[in-house]
Amino acid sequence: MKVVGVSGSLAGWKTNVAVHHVLKAIEDLDANIQKELIDLRDYDVEFVNGSPLAYYNEDTMNVVNKVLSADFLVVGSPIYQASISGALKNLLDHLPVDAFNRKVTGMVTTGEIEKHFLVSEYQLKPILSYLKGLIPSSNVFIHNDSFSEENEIIESEVLERINLFAKEMISLQNSIEQRN
Structure with missing residues (x-):
């Protein structure tokens, strides 16, 4: 089984660190799960223009294919102006409507305003659900x-939430895999 984490930030490191912590928690819980972190700042993902994937550059095709090949995913975004990052939205726009069918798709967001936690529920969750993702509770x-x-997580309560989140994601994905 393979989990792919996507850091949807092109600036700063908080989202990358958050997604990395979730991937590490998953690895600590089950060392047999392969993990990969896709940091969108490392790729030149072209803007969606309606063309088939084969018409985009190699980075775009590689990132989309890595996401599609994952068994389950951790999707991370900073919250800017009460919205997910444009880079993450652009990547999601490249995916087919059933991209996350039978895949757990967890959400990790970072932000400056406490009420921005709502963006996950009211913006990112509907997109992931539309792509047929199974969203953890x-x-x-x-x-x-x-x-x-130094962009390290310093609150133990946050690290505890990350560990509980990782446990739920593994449990849900194992349930899906057992049904096959």
Whole structure:
């Protein structure tokens, strides 16, 4: 089984660190699960223009195919202006409507305003559901104050929520895999 984490930020490191922590928690719970972190800042994912995937550059095709090949996913985004990042939305627009069928798709968001935790529920969750993802009952929002100046998570409560989130994701994905 393979989990892919997507860090949907092109600036800063908080989202990357948050997704990395979830992937590490999954690895700590089950060392047999392969993990991969896709940091969108490392790729030149072209803007969607309605063309078939084969018409886009190699980075775009590679990222889309890595996401599609995952057994389950952790999708991370900073919250800007009460919305997910444009880079993440652009990637999601490249995916077919059934991209996440039979895949757990967990959400991790970071932001400056506490009420931005609602973006996961009211913006990202409907997109992931439209793509047929199975959404865990919880997601993780991490306030920027929970990070040190070096962008490390410094609140134990946040790390505990990440571990519970990882457990739920593994449990849900194992249930799906057992039904096959």
